[in-house]
Amino acid sequence: EAEVAQSPRYKITEKSQAVAFWCDPISGHATLYWYRQILGQGPELLVQFQDESVVDDSQLPKDRFSAERLKGVDSTLKIQPAELGDSAMYLCASSSYPLGAYNEQFFGPGTRLTVL
Amino acid sequence: QQQVKQSPQSLIVQKGGISIINCAYENTAFDYFPWYQQFPGKGPALLIAIRPDVSEKKEGRFTISFNKSAKQFSLHIMDSQPGDSATYFCAASFNQGGKLIFGQGTELSVKP
Numbered sequence: 176e177a178e179v180a181q182s183p184r185y186k187i188t189e190k191s192q193a194v195a196f197w198c199d200p201i202s203g204h205a206t207l208y209w210y211r212q213i214l215g216q217g218p219e220l221l222v223q224f225q226d227e228s229v230v231d232d233s234q235l236p237k238d239r240f241s242a243e244r245l246k247g248v249d250s251t252l253k254i255q256p257a258e259l260g261d262s263a264m265y266l267c268a269s270s271s272y273p274l275g276a277y278n279e280q281f282f283g284p285g286t287r288l289t290v291l
Numbered sequence: 292q293q294q295v296k297q298s299p300q301s302l303i304v305q306k307g308g309i310s311i312i313n314c315a316y317e318n319t320a321f322d323y324f325p326w327y328q329q330f331p332g333k334g335p336a337l338l339i340a341i342r343p344d345v346s347e348k349k350e351g352r353f354t355i356s357f358n359k360s361a362k363q364f365s366l367h368i369m370d371s372q373p374g375d376s377a378t379y380f381c382a383a384s385f386n387q388g389g390k391l392i393f394g395q396g397t398e399l400s401v402k403p
Contacts, residue, residue: 179334206388217380217393218335231390266334272388278323280391282334 177201179283181267187289193255196286200249200269206230208280209242209252212264221265224250225272257290264288293318295383297394304401310368312397314381317362321383325391326355326366329378338379339366371401 180199188194200207206225210218221240223231226247235242239258244250254261264287268280297314304310314324325340341348341355341364348355354367368375378398382391 220390285334
């Protein structure tokens with residue numbers, strides 16, 4: 176069964192350092208999402224891509240976060256510099272939109288970030 | 292107006308019982324309502340979803356009931372099993388391919 180891949184699974188860093196997360200969506204999925212999930216809460220969207228274009232980055236803290244999907248396949252999310260409040264689970268999801276089922280989004284296992 | 296409110300925050304059910312989780316929304320432009328199941332340390336897994344032109348959808352032991360006029364929807368888990376113990380999130384989106392807006396989650400514990 177096709178799955179969304181993410182790496183690393185866990186990342187511990189010190190504040191002010193740079194971190195990067197990688198996501199490989201389900202093959203053929205044009206739409207890719209990065210969500211952030213704080214412990215005990217539901218995920219919240221950071222950025223959405225359709226192919227290589229950003230569709231929604233209204234909730235992305237652009238002073239320190241950046242995201243790219245250069246070839247419209249895999250994607251990287253970067254934080255520089257990391258702050259204590261960035262500690263969370265970073266989830267990548269993909270969807271076959273604009274093809275396929277309505278808005279089914281499939282999530283990867285996530286990257287658990289701890290900032291010390 | 293983009294919030295989705297979920298209750299209860301936690302739920303304990305005996306094995307074989309029915310688990311019921313409720314969600315309410317304000318924005319009538321929402322047109323897709325999925326439920327996700329999440330185990331500790333894992334990503335959310337799509338469980339079942341419904342669109343507002345349908346009042347009920349059933350898949351195995353899982354049923355979504357949708358009340359458009361009340362702007363509420365609920366997840367029913369029949370014959371709950373210990374393996375169902377997880378956190379459940381309702382969500383909504385209001386345009387095709389758009390972001391999901393999640394509820395706060397319900398931690399379900401099914402006792403043997």
